[in-house]
Amino acid sequence: MATTYQEQFSVDGIQFTTREAVELIEIDNQFAKATITTMGGSVLSFIPKGQKDLLWVSDSAIYDGSKPIRGGVPICWPWFGGAKQPGLPAHGFVRSMVWTVEKAAHLDTGETRVLLACESNEKTLEQWPHVFKLKLCVEVGASLTLTLISANLSDESVDITEALHTYFSVANPIGMQIKGLEQSTHLDKLVDNAPAEIQTDVVVLNPPKDSVYLNQTGTVSIVDADNERQIVIHKRNSQSSVVWNPGPEIVKGFADIDDQAWLDFACVESGNVLEDFITLPAKAEHMLSVQYLVKPL
Numbered sequence: 001m002a003t004t005y006q007e008q009f010s011v012d013g014i015q016f017t018t019r020e021a022v023e024l025i026e027i028d029n030q031f032a033k034a035t036i037t038t039m040g041g042s043v044l045s046f047i048p049k050g051q052k053d054l055l056w057v058s059d060s061a062i063y064d065g066s067k068p069i070r071g072g073v074p075i076c077w078p079w080f081g082g083a084k085q086p087g088l089p090a091h092g093f094v095r096s097m098v099w100t101v102e103k104a105a106h107l108d109t110g111e112t113r114v115l116l117a118c119e120s121n122e123k124t125l126e127q128w129p130h131v132f133k134l135k136l137c138v139e140v141g142a143s144l145t146l147t148l149i150s151a152n153l154s155d156e157s158v159d160i161t162e163a164l165h166t167y168f169s170v171a172n173p174i175g176m177q178i179k180g181l182e183q184s185t186h187l188d189k190l191v192d193n194a195p196a197e198i199q200t201d202v203v204v205l206n207p208p209k210d211s212v213y214l215n216q217t218g219t220v221s222i223v224d225a226d227n228e229r230q231i232v233i234h235k236r237n238s239q240s241s242v243v244w245n246p247g248p249e250i251v252k253g254f255a256d257i258d259d260q261a262w263l264d265f266a267c268v269e270s271g272n273v274l275e276d277f278i279t280l281p282a283k284a285e286h287m288l289s290v291q292y293l294v295k296p297l
């Protein structure tokens with residue numbers, strides 16, 4: 001009989017469970033609780049001790065393995081947004097793959113580290129003809145750190161776009177401030193990626209919003225005022241941020257988001273998208289990393 005993950009990584013505070021067809025990794029340490037799924041290598045929940053969840057997952061999310069779970073931190077890779085060829089999935093294919101757990105352990109600091117991975121196979125090569133391995137290192141402590149490592153195992157250089165498509169749980173997205181995006185070139189996806197005016201003032205979310213901020217490398221902060229907290233996003237090797245909330249009309253087109261649920265989240269995504277693409281030379285690796293932490297207002 002095959003060894004289960006629970007047998008392989010037997011340690012208090014790291015529990016492997018299932019919900020329908022989806023495998024979950026439940027972490028509980030002195031700093032926080034977190035839930036990760038092997039479906040798409042996505043973190044679904046991060047609750048620092050004494051605080052509310054930073055992440056939002058839809059009440060109508062689908063757990064039968066047929067599609068990515070709506071919420072948490074889906075990984076868009078090897079492309080962000082629509083595919084260049086018709087018939088291929090938006091935001092790439094790794095969010096629909098079942099990832100492998102390579103490591104799961106507590107560190108001497110009391111934090112927990114889980115390493116997940118996925119790699120090219122016959123099906124991915126049909127969609128994207130490049131041999132790759134993708135690793136996600138999840139570190140659960142007082143903050144949540146996600147490090148995505150893209151390895152190009154082929155003999156040719158390849159271009160990728162990517163994003164950690166994070167759904168943050170917020171008390172009220174209407175009029176919410178998102179700091180750190182001012183001064184960046186900004187494209188409006190709601191009007192065919194039209195270049196929008198560079199904003200000199202702090203971005204205020206007025207759903208619907210679907211905006212890409214290019215050449216944006218600095219820290220971004222979500223002012224979740226009604227929860228009396230600020231969610232801080234520190235980024236490494238990320239040139240782009242994306243802000244998305246469908247608002248009351250567009251949300252109706254999403255079967256796995258309830259009509260009122262746009263009031264509960266804001267996606268603030270970190271990555272390298274559109275013209276901020278990454279060229280990965282043959283056999284090279286690229287690392288994208290984010291750290292999410294909560295500060296009182």
Ligand SMILES: O=P(O)(O)OC[C@H]1O[C@@H](O)[C@H](O)[C@@H](O)[C@@H]1O
Binds near residue numbers: 090091242244269
């Ligand atoms: O429904 P999906 O494929 O998860 O995408 C959700 C949204 O993801 C955002 O990143 C895009 O900017 C939006 O245009 C898109 O609607």
